[in-house]
Amino acid sequence: EADIYQTPRYLVIGTGKKITLECSQTMGHDKMYWYQQDPGMELHLIHYSYGVNSTEKGDLSSESTVSRIRTEHFPLTLESARPSHTSQYLCASSGKANNEKLFFGSGTQLSVL
C-alpha cells in the first residue's frame, strides 16, 4: 500500500503569491519526483531527488524549486505564482528495487488567477 501524501489537494491563489506544495512519504523511499500534468493529460518531469540534499531539474523547465532536507519530505515552491503555473502537480516516490515502480500522491490542482 502506497503511503505518499500531498497537500493541499486544491489551491486557488492570486498572481504574485508565494506557494509551497507539500509532499511526504512514509515508505523510506530514497527517490522522489515532481511531475506536472497538462490539461491534455501528459505528464512532464520537473524535479527529482535521489536522496537527502540531492535535487535535479527534470525534462520540463519549471520556475519552481524543490528541497530535500529529510528523506520523507520533498516540497515544491513557487516564489511568485503566475496563471501559466496553473496545472496539476503530482508527487511520486520509488524505492531501491530495480523495477523502479513509482507510487503517486493524489496530486495538487493549482489554479493561479
Added chain:
Amino acid sequence: GEDVEQSLFLSVREGDSSVINCTYTDSSSTYLYWYKQEPGAGLQLLTYIFSNMDMKQDQRLTVLLNKKDKHLSLRIADTQTGDSAIYFCAESDTGRRALTFGSGTRLQVQP
C-alpha cells in the same frame, strides 16, 4: 530521446474486452508499466512487465509485450464502468533517472 505513444481515446461497452495499445522507442527499456488515473486523482500502478517477458496476467488484466516491435498492450477482460479512467503506459531503463510516460488513453465504458 525516449518516446512513448498511445492513442487518446477508447470507448467500449460494459462486459466487452478493452485493449489499450502503446509503442515506445527505447530499445534498452527494462520495465514497462501501466498506470490508471481516475478523475481528479493521482496515478495508481496497475501492473508492470519486465522486458524479457512476453506476457503477464493478473486477474482481469493481461499485458502483452512485443519487444521486437516495441509494442505493449493492456487487455482488460469483462470491462466494467469502474474501469473508466485514463490509462498511462510508461517505460524505464536502469540508466535513466525517471519513468517516461505516454500521453494517456482515456477509456470510456458505456453501460
